[in-house]
Amino acid sequence: MGELIIWTYDWVPEFPRGFVRDLRLRWACEEAGLVYVVRTIPFDGRETNHLDRQPFGQVPYLNDGELKLFESGAALLHLARKSEKLMPPDPVGQAETLQWTVAALNSIEMVTVPWWFLKMSGDPDNKLTGWLVQRLDHLEAIFSDREWLAADRFTVADLLMADVLRISDVRAFGDRPATEAYVARMTARPSFKKAHADQIALFDAADAGKLK
Ligand SMILES: N[C@@H](CCC(=O)N[C@@H](CS)C(=O)NCC(=O)O)C(=O)O
Numbered sequence: 001m002g003e004l005i006i007w008t009y010d011w012v013p014e015f016p017r018g019f020v021r022d023l024r025l026r027w028a029c030e031e032a033g034l035v036y037v038v039r040t041i042p043f044d045g046r047e048t049n050h051l052d053r054q055p056f057g058q059v060p061y062l063n064d065g066e067l068k069l070f071e072s073g074a075a076l077l078h079l080a081r082k083s084e085k086l087m088p089p090d091p092v093g094q095a096e097t098l099q100w101t102v103a104a105l106n107s108i109e110m111v112t113v114p115w116w117f118l119k120m121s122g123d124p125d126n127k128l129t130g131w132l133v134q135r136l137d138h139l140e141a142i143f144s145d146r147e148w149l150a151a152d153r154f155t156v157a158d159l160l161m162a163d164v165l166r167i168s169d170v171r172a173f174g175d176r177p178a179t180e181a182y183v184a185r186m187t188a189r190p191s192f193k194k195a196h197a198d199q200i201a202l203f204d205a206a207d208a209g210k211l212k
Pocket of ligand 1: 046
């Protein structure tokens with residue numbers, strides 16, 4: 001289509017560095033060998049300064065030439081249509097990839113994020129814990145049985161699921177060796193490491209312009 005531009009904040013506090021969701025899009029582009037650039041929107045004023053591009057004032061969002069997309073899941077699936085490295089071309093492989101991509105967002109992240117939020121707000125044994133345990137235990141059984149989520153190979157669904165599961169509190173929660181091995185395997189991929197290092201470098205460099 002056109003130039004791929006991944007948008008993120010110009011700075012974030014120390015804590016979320018390495019976890020801001022532009023990393024998902026960087027990682028996908030790295031895996032697929034897609035050329036991209038990263039541009040930034042001010043973190044200060046984020047509640048209102050880019051609502052025309054991301055209706056919730058969040059990042060990431062993506063430009064592909066004239067096309068503009070928000071939601072990391074939508075952007076990932078868009079990128080996946082450009083490269084067989086992210087999604088196989090056959091209909092069954094594609095359907096499985098879509099299914100597990102949505103599962104990462106709507107069956108796992110929909111529990112992990114609110115659980116984590118309550119935990120961070122001082123309620124570690126919150127009412128979402130049982131729900132989280134149930135979801136993570138099901139995943140543990142799945143990872144005990146197979147290496148990849150979809151199509152017997154790496155897909156964008158693995159990228160997204162691993163990114164959801166690698167949140168430190170979630171990763172440390174309970175003893176799930178197959179899940180831990182899965183996350184370790186995915187985050188050992190050179191494309192993840194590059195995306196991660198590049199994000200940290202961007203935010204670290206931005207410290208120079210900020211009072212820490
Ligand atoms: N569902 C959105 C969530 C985006 C999201 O949570 N973005 C975070 C950074 S990773 C953010 O912008 N947080 C700042 C805020 O919500 O004010 C997506 O996947 O793109």
